[in-house]
Amino acid sequence: MKTESAIRLITGTPASPGLARGQIAVDxxxxxxxxxxxxxxxxxxxxxxxxxxxxxxxxxxxxQSERETAEILEIQVALLEDESLSEGAFGAIExxxxxxxxxxxxxxxxxxxxxxxQDEYFRARAIDLVDLKERVLDAMNGSSRRPMPQSAxxxxxxxxxxxxxxxxxxxxxxxLRHGSATSHVAMLARSRGIPxxxxxxxxxxxxxxxxxxxxxxxxxxxxxxxxxxAIAAFAARNHAAHEAAAMASRxxxxxxxxxxxxxxxxxxxxxxxxxxxxxxxxxxxxxxxxRTELLFDGNALPDEERQxxxxxxxxxxxxxxxxTIRTLDAGGDKPIPGFTPEGExxxxxxxxxxRLTLNRPEIFKxxxxxxxxxxxxxxxxxxxxxxxxxxxxxxxxxxxxSAINELSRESLPHRRPALGxxxxxxxxxITVAEFDADFFSIGSNDLTQYVMAAGRxxxxxxxxxxxxxxxxxALIRQVVQHGKRHNRSVSLCGDAAGDGAVLPKxxxxxxxxxxxxxxxxxxxxxxxxxxxxxxx
Amino acid sequence: MLKxxxxxxxxxxxxxxxxxxxxxxxxxxxxxxxxxxxxxxAGPWTDVKSPVKVMRVKAAKGTILHFRAExxxxxxxxxxIADLIARKFDED
Numbered sequence: 001m002k003t004e005s006a007i008r009l010i011t012g013t014p015a016s017p018g019l020a021r022g023q024i025a026v027d028x029x030x031x032x033x034x035x036x037x038x039x040x041x042x043x044x045x046x047x048x049x050x051x052x053x054x055x056x057x058x059x060x061x062x063x064q065s066e067r068e069t070a071e072i073l074e075i076q077v078a079l080l081e082d083e084s085l086s087e088g089a090f091g092a093i094e095x096x097x098x099x100x101x102x103x104x105x106x107x108x109x110x111x112x113x114x115x116x117x118q119d120e121y122f123r124a125r126a127i128d129l130v131d132l133k134e135r136v137l138d139a140m141n142g143s144s145r146r147p148m149p150q151s152a153x154x155x156x157x158x159x160x161x162x163x164x165x166x167x168x169x170x171x172x173x174x175x176l177r178h179g180s181a182t183s184h185v186a187m188l189a190r191s192r193g194i195p196x197x198x199x200x201x202x203x204x205x206x207x208x209x210x211x212x213x214x215x216x217x218x219x220x221x222x223x224x225x226x227x228x229x230a231i232a233a234f235a236a237r238n239h240a241a242h243e244a245a246a247m248a249s250r251x252x253x254x255x256x257x258x259x260x261x262x263x264x265x266x267x268x269x270x271x272x273x274x275x276x277x278x279x280x281x282x283x284x285x286x287x288x289x290x291r292t293e294l295l296f297d298g299n300a301l302p303d304e305e306r307q308x309x310x311x312x313x314x315x316x317x318x319x320x321x322x323x324t325i326r327t328l329d330a331g332g333d334k335p336i337p338g339f340t341p342e343g344e345x346x347x348x349x350x351x352x353x354x355r356l357t358l359n360r361p362e363i364f365k366x367x368x369x370x371x372x373x374x375x376x377x378x379x380x381x382x383x384x385x386x387x388x389x390x391x392x393x394x395x396x397x398x399x400x401x402s403a404i405n406e407l408s409r410e411s412l413p414h415r416r417p418a419l420g421x422x423x424x425x426x427x428x429x430i431t432v433a434e435f436d437a438d439f440f441s442i443g444s445n446d447l448t449q450y451v452m453a454a455g456r457x458x459x460x461x462x463x464x465x466x467x468x469x470x471x472x473x474a475l476i477r478q479v480v481q482h483g484k485r486h487n488r489s490v491s492l493c494g495d496a497a498g499d500g501a502v503l504p505k506x507x508x509x510x511x512x513x514x515x516x517x518x519x520x521x522x523x524x525x526x527x528x529x530x531x532x533x534x535x536x
Numbered sequence: 537m538l539k540x541x542x543x544x545x546x547x548x549x550x551x552x553x554x555x556x557x558x559x560x561x562x563x564x565x566x567x568x569x570x571x572x573x574x575x576x577x578a579g580p581w582t583d584v585k586s587p588v589k590v591m592r593v594k595a596a597k598g599t600i601l602h603f604r605a606e607x608x609x610x611x612x613x614x615x616x617i618a619d620l621i622a623r624k625f626d627e628d
Contacts, residue, residue, distance in 0.1 A: 084589050
């Protein structure tokens, strides 16, 4: 039998690198038992009662509070009693979802809308809705929520973006039994440097609360009750990580230049506008890739206004630097329920990227309109994913023409953005001269997996999924040289640019623009400064 | 049915965030007329009696809001709203 203080190793999937040492805090209220949904009528009754109970509790609090607090609580009451807040949840209940899940996901959608607002007053309102969400969930579960302690390693089944954003994570970390490395929370954790692991292999959280632990978000390990040797090894890794971070931060604000003085544009990739809150535009030469899938990851597709505000905020953040926004790239490894096709035997070869958006021109045009409007406020460039043949780019250009004509007729401020394409399908790389694109951006992840016929997520063929393979490099060289001859800019926005071993091969093709995760900016420039580049 | 419409610029510091939204909503609810607002003269239109919907508009300081009302007291309702906006929601 294990003693209470026996050392224990728990492994999981790395979701955000970094090291944390501290006490485990089991976020128990997140682990509410997921009941199977009763009949929609009963679930609706449960939600209605919980809303009433939460509203009465709030009103009781208003009575006891001094004026300032009372006014804030009265606003919460007004929002909670507004049927518009719950109509999405009641709709989900009709569709067979439990009251808990329906309420949580309806409120999460609302909260994300505020977090993405461009005005800080509105961003700050998200927390009011987080409160309402939790109050009603607590009314259903009959529990009251314990705040998460600071600098703790928080252990939970899963973590909502709202719960994540409501907590100060300095010195702490996240361990989830479920969760996903591609979740909104994982992306936020990565951009803020908070160690996180998901899919932790453990039956339950029992007996772990308050235990001392070491979390390594890069290895994906949690060591509970570490002994002296484990603590010493952790301290050494921590020291090395700090050294590397110090080295990277020295280079972060420097211009990207090779050892022999050749300037290389170093841009960032982002997936969520909130990542920019913590970044200074001075560290980069622009944004080489804005993923837009997160915007579409709710119950409803975002309308033009919502998209426009997010794109405009990104464009303004960049202060005149180029911002390359990729149109919706759903499908493949990025399914969107209700939008991407289900049951495809090989989604990577199916209806994804531009193939899907051209199939839904009304949705595509809404995005193109929002992008052209945002281009009025900065140097926005539109990048189209998964182009295989010239007709796909031509069809997109016609749709953009029509969007621009509409905006002119409606007298809405806009500007025509450059229209470029991703080069990730081998056919497009081989016949690059046939494409009338304003610029090219090489998506090294998909290009590598399509050229090598090897998925990155399949461990047994990982030795093939190498962006530095000479077949992949030959295609990249061809695209770069085409761009140089025809005066079209060429950049590369896949993980290969952040890989110190592959970077020299990429630069050898003549490539002079790369885009990497924000956390890799310093390390990439430090690596560049060590490399002598031939005249590609 | 009587119809009325007017436009006004938000001059209070924080725009239509939570507290001003609720004040606007509470005022609108004292009238029988339906009241809607929009960021563009062509819409889309938002029910001013729903604080959740009004907040979703996320109208910041400087925004020009278009209002329209329909009902027996439509004109009085819009006059009261114009006054609330001019008073900066009694906040600043």
